[in-house]
Amino acid sequence: MRTRSGTVGLLYATPALIFVGAFVLYPLVQLFLTSLTNASLLGGSDYIGWRNYLRAYRDETFWHALIFTCKYTLIITPILMILGYALALLTLGAARLGKLTRAVVFLPVVIGLGSSSFLWFWLFDEQVGLINKLLQDLHVIGQPIVWFVDANLGLWAVIISIVWKVVGFGMILFIAALQSINAEINEAALIDGASYWRRIAHIALPLTSRTILLTTLVSAIGSMLAFDQFYIMTAGGPESQTFTSLYWIYQNSFIYFKQGYGATLSVILMAIILIGSALQLLLMRRGGRT
Amino acid sequence: MSAADFAIEAGSAAARRHAPRRTTGVAPLIGALCIGVMAIMLFPLIMCFSASIKTAQEASAVPPHYWPGALSIENYLKVFHYQAGLPVYLGNSFAVAALTIALCLGLGTPAAYGLARFPVPAKELVFLVLLSGLMIPYQALLTPLYIMAASLGLANTYLGLAIVHTVVQLPFSIYLLRNSFEETPRELEEAGVIDGCNSVQLLRWIFLPAAAPAIVTVTLFAFITSWNEFLAALIFMNKETAFTVPIMLVGVRQGHFGAIDWGALQAGVVVSILPCLAIYLLLQRYYVSGFLSGAIK
Numbered sequence: 154m155r156t157r158s159g160t161v162g163l164l165y166a167t168p169a170l171i172f173v174g175a176f177v178l179y180p181l182v183q184l185f186l187t188s189l190t191n192a193s194l195l196g197g198s199d200y201i202g203w204r205n206y207l208r209a210y211r212d213e214t215f216w217h218a219l220i221f222t223c224k225y226t227l228i229i230t231p232i233l234m235i236l237g238y239a240l241a242l243l244t245l246g247a248a249r250l251g252k253l254t255r256a257v258v259f260l261p262v263v264i265g266l267g268s269s270s271f272l273w274f275w276l277f278d279e280q281v282g283l284i285n286k287l288l289q290d291l292h293v294i295g296q297p298i299v300w301f302v303d304a305n306l307g308l309w310a311v312i313i314s315i316v317w318k319v320v321g322f323g324m325i326l327f328i329a330a331l332q333s334i335n336a337e338i339n340e341a342a343l344i345d346g347a348s349y350w351r352r353i354a355h356i357a358l359p360l361t362s363r364t365i366l367l368t369t370l371v372s373a374i375g376s377m378l379a380f381d382q383f384y385i386m387t388a389g390g391p392e393s394q395t396f397t398s399l400y401w402i403y404q405n406s407f408i409y410f411k412q413g414y415g416a417t418l419s420v421i422l423m424a425i426i427l428i429g430s431a432l433q434l435l436l437m438r439r440g441g442r443t
Numbered sequence: 444m445s446a447a448d449f450a451i452e453a454g455s456a457a458a459r460r461h462a463p464r465r466t467t468g469v470a471p472l473i474g475a476l477c478i479g480v481m482a483i484m485l486f487p488l489i490m491c492f493s494a495s496i497k498t499a500q501e502a503s504a505v506p507p508h509y510w511p512g513a514l515s516i517e518n519y520l521k522v523f524h525y526q527a528g529l530p531v532y533l534g535n536s537f538a539v540a541a542l543t544i545a546l547c548l549g550l551g552t553p554a555a556y557g558l559a560r561f562p563v564p565a566k567e568l569v570f571l572v573l574l575s576g577l578m579i580p581y582q583a584l585l586t587p588l589y590i591m592a593a594s595l596g597l598a599n600t601y602l603g604l605a606i607v608h609t610v611v612q613l614p615f616s617i618y619l620l621r622n623s624f625e626e627t628p629r630e631l632e633e634a635g636v637i638d639g640c641n642s643v644q645l646l647r648w649i650f651l652p653a654a655a656p657a658i659v660t661v662t663l664f665a666f667i668t669s670w671n672e673f674l675a676a677l678i679f680m681n682k683e684t685a686f687t688v689p690i691m692l693v694g695v696r697q698g699h700f701g702a703i704d705w706g707a708l709q710a711g712v713v714v715s716i717l718p719c720l721a722i723y724l725l726l727q728r729y730y731v732s733g734f735l736s737g738a739i740k
Contacts, residue, residue: 253477259731
């Protein structure tokens with residue numbers, strides 16, 4: 154059939170291929186080339202070889218930012234997965250109310266991370282914020298807590314805000330995975346007298362393990378790229394202690410105008426992220442497309 | 444199960460049988476937990492709205508109150524008249540989102556069609572190249588993209604930012620549309636061929652109508668991604684009149700004389716949330732189904 158040739162098909166894909174070439178692959182090459190220069194957004198650019206990479210290796214703030222980002226990721230990812238799974242099980246256990254709860258929990262996923270960060274920045278303010286007010290009204294604390302002068306408290310404030318914002322993400326994926334479990338398996342286990350928790354441990358968890366793994370990866374990659382929430386809520390403070398990797402890249406590239414060095418840091422961060430996304434892609438391929 | 448069925452299936456008897464269920468009377472406990480969860484999730488949003496309709500003075504009161512003593516639209520008026528004016532910032536956000544939607548559909552539809560319905564050589568490689576944006580975080584590409592935009596005269600333009608948002612959203616769009624075109628029954632296509640349709644006509648009259656739900660989903664996601672995106676907008680739109688709504692909020696917070704205008708900030712947050720909320724409430728089915736088929740699998 155004339156219309157079914159591969160060339161025609163490729164022709165249809167050409168505009169998108171050109172777009173990806175121009176705005177993904179070409180910038181990717183540029184990024185790498187820039188990382189070998191001392192380019193500045195103010196002008197001027199000389200090739201300096203791997204000096205930026207050596208500098209990154211010695212850059213204490215960068216290391217601190219990278220470790221801080223990992224710490225943030227290692228704390229928040231298990232919280233998100235466990236709470237997400239618990240909420241999936243909870244809302245599946247209640248018919249009507251469960252559906253409503255599901256819709257409410259998923260709601261913050263839709264709004265912007267910027268908007269939610271401004272909202273929580275206000276809630277956590279030591280003077281006008283309602284979190285302190287609420288904690289005082291419930292007699293949890295006596296004096297207002299000043300959340301953003303301490304790096305750890307600031308981190309927890311951000312974590313709470315992000316858990317609120319994205320816990321619905323894992324929940325909805327886990328619900329879909331749990332619903333796709335063959336009913337007969339559960340019924341057979343019921344007949345055998347397996348308790349609810351035994352069925353979770355021996356049927357639900359193993360049969361949704363691929364979804365759990367993938368969701369964990371997607372979530373962890375997202376956390377490793379955290380920016381908005383820290384830019385808005387902690388501004389990297391106090392004393393640069395809550396800079397994330399991406400925030401430090403932004404700071405170098407667009408505040409200090411050190412574009413060459415910023416590119417180097419971007420390449421390093423991207424290499425770290427790539428390990429995670431490669432793993433994700435591998436898992437997706439193995440699972441097959443539907 | 445197919446992701447598109449999620450919203451409907453979720454409540455149906457068939458789906459509920461699939462889920463692990465408790466056997467005996469813990470229903471009151473589950474109900475109480477559900478209500479507690481909802482209260483926690485809704486608290487910030489309700490309080491945000493409550494603060495936005497306080498008077499400016501009351502919104503900055505120490506210690507704060509949960510509910511407004513007197514209702515006022517003062518905060519909204521302030522946001523409305525903030526610098527270039529809220530209509531300008533809303534207009535910017537909508538324009539960038541519209542261009543992002545146009546680019547995602549304009550580039551994504553033909554590409555997905557080509558890959559789904561033609562024996563393209565090295566098909567999976569082409570597909571992988573098109574999805575490369577999934578592997579490479581767009582945040583890392585912002586410096587070279589910014590320099591390209593500047594040299595092409597696209598700094599502070601709708602198109603410049605829309606290109607970045609398309610980089611983010613195009614892989615998902617192609618993925619979703621390709622799946623949808625692949626699922627279109629062969630008989631429909633053959634009927635078109637017998638009627639003498641060429642490949643463009645087949646796309647227009649057979650495939651596009653069949654893929655309508657996927658197109659709605661792609662549009663929704665392009666809108667929400669673009670509307671909410673923060674970092675690229677912060678970098679690319681550095682002129683006061685070019686800000687999108689999230690970047691406007693950065694300015695609103697700074698306020699005058701260093702004191703934060705809390706009421707105006709929360710009014711701004713409400714405004715920035717409303718379109719997303721409306722989409723979610725009205726088109727939840729498309730949103731959740733796209734979310735499920737795109738996020739993993």
